[in-house]
Amino acid sequence: MAMKLIAPMAFLAMQLIIMAAAEDQSAQIMLDSVVEKYLRSNRSLRKVEHSRHDAINIFNVEKYGAVGDGKHDCTEAFSTAWQAACKKPSAMLLVPGNKKFVVNNLFFNGPCQPHFTFKVDGIIAAYQNPASWKNNRIWLQFAKLTGFTLMGKGVIDGQGKQWWAGQCKWVNGREICNDRDRPTAIKFDFSTGLIIQGLRLMNSPEFHLVFGNCEGVKIIGISITAPRDSPNTDGIDIFASKNFHLQKNTIGTGDDCVAIGTGSSNIVIEDLICGPGHGISIGSLGRENSRAEVSYVHVNGAKFIDTQNGLRIKTWQGGSGMASHIIYENVEMINSENPILINQFYCTSASACQNQRSAVQIQDVTYKNIRGTSATAAAIQLKCSDSMPCKDIKLSDISLKLTSGKIASCLNDNANGYFSGHVIPACKNLSPSAKRKESKSHKHPKTVMVENMGAYDKGNRTRILLGSRPPNCTNKCHGCSPCKAKLVIVHRIMPQEYYPQRWMCSCHGKIYHP
Structure with a gap:
């Protein structure tokens, strides 16, 4: 009540002082003081109202039954809190700090009201025993969200240690790991305008953070950790x-x-610290003779420490499609194996993969200002297909030596392109000075995806197809209309792995075989 009276009382006092000011110039000092108090009281009043508004839209999981003792199952409480927060604009779903909440598999489904924030300040932990999980697909799944933020100073712990046990074995001198029966920790599907910020993710049974069919995503200042020998994490x-x-x-x-x-397409990575791990990989592409497309990737500023690979592009034999318009620049390698690697013979099977003529085309790849030390004798490996050689590979200002200080080497099989500046180690079959050949497309790294049916370069509107010819979907959607061709990503065992692609017919979100 006192706060409500401040504004009118202060306003009345100000009017009286203004009248007196005509008679006494000294009243100006009082006028300034009262005006400042009036404005300050109004600001305080607005802050009170604003804080009350914010409090209404904070949904603390504890108020929905979650117990942060690291023992009680909080799955239902998290689900209920999500459903309530999802319906309110500018809502915040809060996981409070200094507490540990154990949850099983959860599906956080949208659409939700705008400006929805999921703030994790405490610890969200999975069950340690795999037998306690509801399924082995995805632990925390998010879908159909727009303008959503996942942030905080807390931890999301996948408790993957027991999942990793016994998953890898050595066959014919190669380590083969099972990547089919362990869940991804966090996955976003069919979402736009996402921000992931500040969190620590750790110990996922398999992949930590996965995005499928998403657009407009910022990932800022997060850390992800798992042991060096944890498989497929x-x-x-x-x-x-x-x-x-x-x-x-x-x-x-x-x-x-x-x-x-x-x-x-249009993936920008800046100021990444990577290690341990297998580096930044484009691919694998073309698995199971599928068509693949990746374009406009820009890595600017990265440090690789004791990694198994650095900058890697990997494709399977027998695939098709293209990986193009890729720039790596301002990168430091510290005792990294395979600092620069293009491998068009990628294979993870126990036996050697069969040689095939078809391959994913790799072209317009730039490596600029890459420096540091290599743990392998060949610091640069360009292992390209003889039937589909790599095109327009550009090396500029490269300085890589062995960790021991000795001279490293470059292996170039079927890669065509250019070099400029000092390139150490030198690579054969590359021509000097490529300035006249520099791709203009780097100046306009924008590709427009249209209804998942392909990509267009904005410069010439040329379609880059992601699959074969679209089918005729007339009368193929079991009476549903409109029935349109759509490129979907499927896998015969695990549909959500996003490897091979197929043209299908689609109507109102449902998929039909053509």
Whole structure:
């Protein structure tokens, strides 16, 4: 009540002082003082009202039954709190700090009201025993969200240690790991305008943070950690998505720090610290004779420490499609194996993969200002297909030596391109000075994806198809209309792995065989 009276009382006092000011100039000092108090009281009043508004839209999981003792199952409480917060604009779902909440598999489904924030200040932990999980697919799944933020100073712990046990074995001198029966920790599907910021993700049973069919995503200042020998624990995986900006993240896991899969474009990675792990990978592409497309990837500023790979592009024999318009610059290698690697003979089977003529085309790839030390004799490896040689590979200002201080080597099989500045180690079959051949497309790194049916370069509007010819979907959707062709990403065992792509017929979100 006192706060409500401040404004009118202060206003009356101000009027009286103004009248007196005509008679006494000294009253001006009092006038200034009262005006300042009036404005300050109004600001305080607005802050009170604003804080009350914010409090209404904070949904603390504890108020919905969650117990942060690290023992009680909080799955139902988290689900109920999500459903309530999802309905309110500018809502915040809060996981309070200094507490540990154990949850099982959860599906956080949208659409939700605008400006929804999920703030994690405490610890969200999975069950340690795999037998206690509801399923082995995805632990925390988010879908159909727009303008959503996942942030905080807390931890999301996948408790993957027991999942990793016995998953890898050595066959014919190669380590083969089972990647089919362990869940991803966090996955976003069919979402736009996302921000992931400040969190620490750790110990996922398999991939930590995966995006499929997402657009306009910022990932800022997060850390992802798992032991060096934890199998397939990728940090960030991006599939069939576009317009991503990863900035100032620190990732050290048992597999790729960042992996960019088929159907992805306009991916920017800045100031990444990676290690341990398998580096930044584009691919693998073309698995099971599928068509793949990745374009406009820009890595600017990265440090690789004791990684198994650095900057890697990996494709399977027998695939088709293209990986193009890729720039790596301002990168430091510290005792990294395979600092620069293009491998068009990628194979993870126990026996050697069969040689095939078809391959994913790799072209327009730039490596600029890459420096540091290599743990392998060949610091640069360009292992390209003889039937589909790599095109327009550009090396500029490269300085890589062995960790021992000795001279490193470059292996170039079927890569055509150019070099400029000092390139150490030197690579054969590359021509000097490529300035006249520099791709103009780097100046306009924008690709437009249209209804998942392909990509267009903005410069000439040329369609870059992601699959074969679209089918005729007339009368193929069981009476549903409109029935349109749509490129979907499927896998015969695990549909959500986003590897091969197929043209299907689609109507109102449902998929039909043509």
